Amino acid sequence: MSRLAVAALRRASVASGVPSSSSRSAAFAPSVPRLFSTDASGEVADGAAAQGSQDESFFKPSEEGLAYGRFYSSIPGGSRLGKSMLKTDIIHHLDKCELSLDDVKIDYNRGYYPVGALLRFSSVPLFNTAVRQTRDGRMYRLEMVSREEFDLKQSYDGKAILLQGVPRNALPEDIERFLSGTNFEPPPFQSFLRPGVPDPIRVVLVKFRSRTDAANAFITKNRGFCLTNPVSMRVLQ
Known part of the structure; x- marks a missing residue:
């Protein structure tokens, strides 16, 4: 067959829509999935990982944030702490907290x-x-409370002193005279009667300007006399 005849046959096959051998092999070759470029595929993977981590952190309960507790004695029949217990005593007891x-x-x-x-x-x-520490010691207990209960509780913060045994007939001027030389806040003083034997005991609450002022007053005035009565003092924490 001449070259002209071969060329004519090829043109005829293309015009009639019959695929050539090369086109048939391309049509039946296994398809290859289209890939993103390296940068694009990395961004997609990183974005998916970031979204997954966000979802995980959103649904996972967080252990961060403040917690509040009530610490008290585990002695049966009473929940009082010792009258002489200081804040530092509790801090040292819960030294890991x-x-x-x-x-x-x-x-x-x-x-x-x-x-x-x-x-x-x-x-x-x-x-x-703290729960584990109190449980190990068996002397105290700790239970969770709300933030509102903590915030609403007044703290004297070592700046107030309770005068116990003040004469019932003592005037504010007598109490000021007893406290002379200390940096106390001026009257009015809070005063009330506590049951006692044989007579009720008058108790007066005095506030000071700082912890140091209250500590100095305790050192210099505890067991002193107001009029004719000895007065004991206790610092409120």
Whole structure:
């Protein structure tokens, strides 16, 4: 067959729509999935991973944040702390919990006896550590309370002193005279009667300008005399 005949046949096959051998092999070759470029595929993968991590952190309960607890005695029949217990005593007892003086509020009843302490922890894990420490010691208990209960509790912060045994006929001027030389806040003083034997005991609450002022007053005036009565003093935490 001449070259002209071969060329004519090829043109005829193309015009009639019959695929050539090369076109048939391309049509039946296995398809290859289209790939993104390296940069694009990396961005898609990173975006999916980031979205997954966001979802995981959103649904996973967080252990970060503040936690609050009530610390009290485990002695049966009473929940009072010792009258002489200080904030630092509680901090040392829970020495693994990173508490500061501002994280502890002593809870007093109406007679100013300490019935417990409200504590603020910087995280839930530290609260759990405190629970384990109190459980191991078996002398105290710790239960979770709300933030509102902690915030609403007044803290005397070592700046107030309870005068016990003040004469019932003592005037504010007599109390000021007893406290002379100390940096106390001026009257009015809070005063009430506590049951005692044989007579009720007059108790007066005096506030000072700082912890140092209250400590100095306790050192210099405790067991001193107001009129003719000896007066004992107790610093409120």
